[in-house]
Amino acid sequence: MASAIIERVEIDDFCEPPQVAGPGFINFRLKPSFLARCLEAVPGGDDPLAARVGIEPTRDAQTIVIDLSSPNLAKEMHVGHLRSTVIGDCIARVLEFEGHTVHRENHVGDWGTQFGMLVAYLRSVQPEVADKPDDIVIADLESFYVQAKARFDADDDFGRESRDTVVALQRGDPSTRRIWKAFCEESLRHCHAIYDRLGVRLIDRGESFYADLMEEVIRRLEAVKKADGFVRDSEGALCVFPEGFTTRDGLPLPMIVRKSDGGFNYATSDLATILHRVDTLKADRIIYVVGLAQKQHFAMLFSAVRRLGWVDQKVSFEHLGFGNVLAADGRPFKTREGGTAKLGKLLDEAVKRARAVTQDQPADGRPSIRTLSPDQADAVAEAVGLAAVKYFDLAHALQSDYKFDLNTMLAMEGNTAPYMLYAYARIRSIGRKAGVDFAALPSDQAIILEHASEISLAKKLLQLTETLDVVSRELRPNVLTDYLYELARAFSRFYDKKIGVRVVDATPENVRTSRLRLCDLTARTLKLGLHLLGINTVEQM
RNA sequence: GCGCCGGUAGCUCAGCGGAUAGAGCAUCGGAUUUCUAAUCCGAUGGUCGCGGGUUCGACUCCCGCCCGGCGUACCA
Numbered sequence: 001m002a003s004a005i006i007e008r009v010e011i012d013d014f015c016e017p018p019q020v021a022g023p024g025f026i027n028f029r030l031k032p033s034f035l036a037r038c039l040e041a042v043p044g045g046d047d048p049l050a051a052r053v054g055i056e057p058t059r060d061a062q063t064i065v066i067d068l069s070s071p072n073l074a075k076e077m078h079v080g081h082l083r084s085t086v087i088g089d090c091i092a093r094v095l096e097f098e099g100h101t102v103h104r105e106n107h108v109g110d111w112g113t114q115f116g117m118l119v120a121y122l123r124s125v126q127p128e129v130a131d132k133p134d135d136i137v138i139a140d141l142e143s144f145y146v147q148a149k150a151r152f153d154a155d156d157d158f159g160r161e162s163r164d165t166v167v168a169l170q171r172g173d174p175s176t177r178r179i180w181k182a183f184c185e186e187s188l189r190h191c192h193a194i195y196d197r198l199g200v201r202l203i204d205r206g207e208s209f210y211a212d213l214m215e216e217v218i219r220r221l222e223a224v225k226k227a228d229g230f231v232r233d234s235e236g237a238l239c240v241f242p243e244g245f246t247t248r249d250g251l252p253l254p255m256i257v258r259k260s261d262g263g264f265n266y267a268t269s270d271l272a273t274i275l276h277r278v279d280t281l282k283a284d285r286i287i288y289v290v291g292l293a294q295k296q297h298f299a300m301l302f303s304a305v306r307r308l309g310w311v312d313q314k315v316s317f318e319h320l321g322f323g324n325v326l327a328a329d330g331r332p333f334k335t336r337e338g339g340t341a342k343l344g345k346l347l348d349e350a351v352k353r354a355r356a357v358t359q360d361q362p363a364d365g366r367p368s369i370r371t372l373s374p375d376q377a378d379a380v381a382e383a384v385g386l387a388a389v390k391y392f393d394l395a396h397a398l399q400s401d402y403k404f405d406l407n408t409m410l411a412m413e414g415n416t417a418p419y420m421l422y423a424y425a426r427i428r429s430i431g432r433k434a435g436v437d438f439a440a441l442p443s444d445q446a447i448i449l450e451h452a453s454e455i456s457l458a459k460k461l462l463q464l465t466e467t468l469d470v471v472s473r474e475l476r477p478n479v480l481t482d483y484l485y486e487l488a489r490a491f492s493r494f495y496d497k498k499i500g501v502r503v504v505d506a507t508p509e510n511v512r513t514s515r516l517r518l519c520d521l522t523a524r525t526l527k528l529g530l531h532l533l534g535i536n537t538v539e540q541m
Numbered sequence: 542g543c544g545c546c547g548g549u550a551g552c553u554c555a556g557c558g559g560a561u562a563g564a565g566c567a568u569c570g571g572a573u574u575u576c577u578a579a580u581c582c583g584a585u586g587g588u589c590g591c592g593g594g595u596u597c598g599a600c601u602c603c604c605g606c607c608c609g610g611c612g613u614a615c616c617a
Contacts, residue, residue, distance in 0.1 A: 022560060024597080072617075109617070237615055246543065248613055259615045266617050293611055295545060323546075324610085357579080371577095396554070399546060401610075407566095408553065412579035414565035415554085422579050433576060482555070485564085496581045497573075504576050541579080 002026050032449035035458040039521060044443045053524050055465055057099030062284040065103045065277045066092050069195075069202060070290070072109035073187035074118060076142040077194055078340040079325045079333045079404065080291070086393050086534065087322060088289035089200045090477045093532045098472050103203065103281055107273060108191075110184045110206035113263075114145075116166030119180050120158065121148035123165075130175060133182030141190055142342065194344055198386060199534055205273075213272035214264050220310070221257060230307060236260030240267075242303035245296070255300045270301050278311045285316045287475070292321035292399060320475050323401035325393075333404060346404075351385030353410050357418065358384070358541065372540070380541050384418055385410075387535045391417035394477040394533055415485040420530060423488035425541045426495075427523040431516070434504045438520035441513065448514040451501045453494040460490040461521050464529070477533065484529045491522050 002020040009018065014034035021027045042054040049056070068088025071077045092102045121144075122129055122136075129136050138144050151158050168176040188204060195202065221238060225231045231240050239254035247253045255267045277283045288298060298319035305311055327333045333341050358377050372380060392409035396402040412418045431438045449455050467483040470476065494500045503519060506512040527537050 025560060070617090112616085235614075239614075246613080248542070250543075251614095254614055256615045261615080263615085265615065267615095269617095290617095291611095292546060294617075296612055297617085299545095321546085330609095397556095400554085401547075403553070405553075411566075416565085418579065419565095422577090426577070426579090430576065478555075482564090489564095492580060493582095495576075497575070498581060500581085502576075540577085 030459070032455050032458070035455065035462060036447040036449045038462055039447050039458055039518075040443075042521060044441065044517075044520065045439055050439070051524065051528065052097075053464060053521070053528055055097075055468065057097075059099075061099045061101060063101045063103070063282050064095055065105055065281055065283040065286045066095075067105050067107055067273070067286070067288040067290065068092070069191075069200070070107040070109070071191055073184050073191075073206070074109065074114045074141075075145050075340075076140070077191055077343040079343060079346060080340070082325060082343055082346075082389070083322045083393055084289045084291070085195070085198065085200055086390050087320070087398065087477060088287075089198070089202075089534045090394055090480075090532065091287065091289065091320065091475055093534060094468065094472050094477075094480075097468075097532055103277075103283070104201065105273070105277070106202040106204045107269075108184075108188070108204055108206045110180075110187075111208050111211075111269075113163075113166050115180055115183075116164075116169055117148050117152050117162040118145065118183060119169065119176060120162045120165045121151060122179055122183055124158075129179055129182060133178050136182045136186045138183075138186050141187055142340075190344075194347070197347060198390070199536065207269045210269050210272035210276065213275050214268045216275060217268055217271045218258055220308075224308070240300075240304045240308075242300045242307065244303075245300055253300075255297075255304055267297075267301065270297075271305070274301075274305055274311065278315055283315060286318070288317075288319045290319065290321065292323055295319060295321050318475070320398065322398045323396075326401050326403050328403050328405050330403060347386060347389060350389045350406060350410070351382050353406050354385035354388060354418075355381035357381075357410055357412070376540075380538050383536050383538050384421060384541065387417035387421060387530075390534055391420065391481060395481040397478055398476065415481065417535065420484055420488055420526065421535075421538055422541060423491055424523060424526045424530070424537045425539060427491065427519050427526070428539050430495075430503055430519050431523075434512075434516060436516055438516070438523065441517050441520055443517075445510060445513050445517070447517055448511055453490075453496070453500045454515070454518065457487075457490045457494040457518060457522065460487045461518075461525055464525055468532075471532075480529055480533060484526060484533075487522065487525060487529075494518070 002025075006018045006020065006026060011018075011028070014031055016029040016031055018029075019027045043049040066088050069081055069085040071081050088104065092104050096102045125147075126136070152162055153159075165176060169180055184206065191204075218238065221231050221240065225233070225238070230242075231238075233239070234254055237254070237256045237260045238258035239256050241252045241254050245253035256265060257268050257271065259265060274286070277286055290298070298317075298321075302317045302319075305317070325333055355377065358372065358380050388406075388409040392404075393402070395415055408414075409416055410418060412422065447458075449458050463483065467480060471480045495503065501515060503512070503515045506515055530537055
């Protein structure tokens with residue numbers, strides 16, 4: 001059968017004669033001339049598609065909401081928020097690149113009983129905030145919370161005051177609200193210092209934003225409530241009972257939407273966000289980038305929304321769950337003191353280590369030829385350190401836990417950000433060395449693929465489109481990191497003095513130009529790919 | 542108890558129906574008078590947790606076990 005297929009296919013213009021290779025396999029080998037034609041067709045220079053390496057936006061754009069990051073404003077952001085933020089941002093970038101309208105929704109926790117405690121504590125330790133709420137400064141949110149909690153546990157009067165403050169807050173008492181708002185804004189400033197550093201932009205929408213919509217959720221549920229129905233009261237709480245979920249005792253498991261004390265919880269606000277996202281933002285697709293631990297919660301939420309018929313069938317809901325970040329010993333990530341590891345500190349540490357890496361000298365004692373000024377070295381360290389953390393996170397399959405290991409993520413060898421950034425910087429340096437502006441390379445000159453390393457680099461370059469298809473369809477960032485790593489390796493071989501080819505001093509001129517164009521295409525592909533991961537490139541390092 | 546996610550080379554991880562299971566690190570051995578060696582080439586190393594089944598073909602799908610983690614009504 002295979003030979004019958006081989007005889008009949010007409011693919012001479014782009015493929016070598018196919019060969020039967022064992023039972024069930026036919027090998028097709030694309031002709032270098034065809035690969036070259038494909039690469040020649042990629043727009044360059046000042047073409048608007050040059051930075052997109054020729055990839056056109058989709059024709060059926062959707063409106064997509066991505067729920068990401070979502071820290072609790074009561075505390076400092078910690079490692080736990082890293083994955084949601086970095087993965088969510090990457091997915092958003094990929095979908096935006098495809099041409100979709102993306103809303104990055106930061107569903108921050110700014111509501112609930114702990115805020116009564118925090119406001120009461122703030123009032124007692126910084127009484128002046130009542131008059132000047134905008135002057136509030138809390139250097140360390142984490143210890144502020146710990147102190148408030150300690151007082152709450154030890155002091156009954158303060159406990160009562162805290163509970164009264166929650167009530168006042170929810171009733172809308174102006175003075176309480178003012179202090180609460182000041183606290184939240186201060187906490188958000190801490191968050192955005194990190195977002196800015198990570199290059200992540202998103203829209204903050206706290207639980208409090210949904211206060212009216214939560215009431216609307218309750219009204220709608222009350223309207224369809226029946227004694228033994230899908231929506232009913234149970235043990236004093238208003239509940240939805242999606243099918244197929246049970247408690248330890250095998251009884252139907254409710255999603256509690258209004259607690260028996262009348263308060264709301266995350267199910268209430270998650271339902272409210274859906275109303276906002278569907279009715280106001282007009283979302284076609286909603287993606288929740290939240291840890292795998294909440295898988296059941298989202299399964300119940302989506303099931304409930306479908307059953308309630310609150311959204312059009314064509315709106316899709318996806319929980320993009322991910323595993324935990326563990327310490328190097330495989331245990332939950334804690335500081336030496338046992339507290340949660342603050343994200344800001346972790347990034348500082350990564351950048352500090354990256355700075356040391358930029359000081360590395362060649363192993364054999366030759367002098368380094370790096371010419372970075374201290375300021376440039378600082379900038380490179382910042383870029384490399386943050387890139388290392390992000391890249392390492394994104395390079396892991398989403399569902400698996402991974403060990404946060406600065407040594408591995410900052411290694412210059414292997415599938416790491418430093419290797420990738422170096423490959424890019426190295427290519428840019430070739431352009432400088434050759435005295436050419438990549439953007440001005442003549443795009444009408446042929447690409448010539450003769451050497452094995454040129455052909456395999458060309459094949460890799462041409463896999464960008466299908467790689468991005470997989471990434472956006474399956475929402476898997478590590479498919480992109482793997483591709484970029486393979487591309488960088490293919491380039492290292494192409495450029496290797498032993499197994500590769502000469503570039504800057506290649507002759508004749510048309511071969512040199514062809515190879516420089518391959519360099520340019522590789523640089524643009526790496527830059528685009530890293531950009532979609534949320535990683536900035538550097539021109540030298 | 543039930544459900545979900547892991548269990549792949551000494552270590553860190555990819556692969557998740559197709560051809561001899563791949564990288565990096567580590568170990569050992571090569572290249573090199575640089576187009577920035579943060580490189581390249583090679584070797585060693587794996588009954589893909591265990592046992593059944595489906596299939597022409599299973600790390601990949603199904604069933605049952607064993608480990609580890611998480612979830613399982615008023616935290617998120």
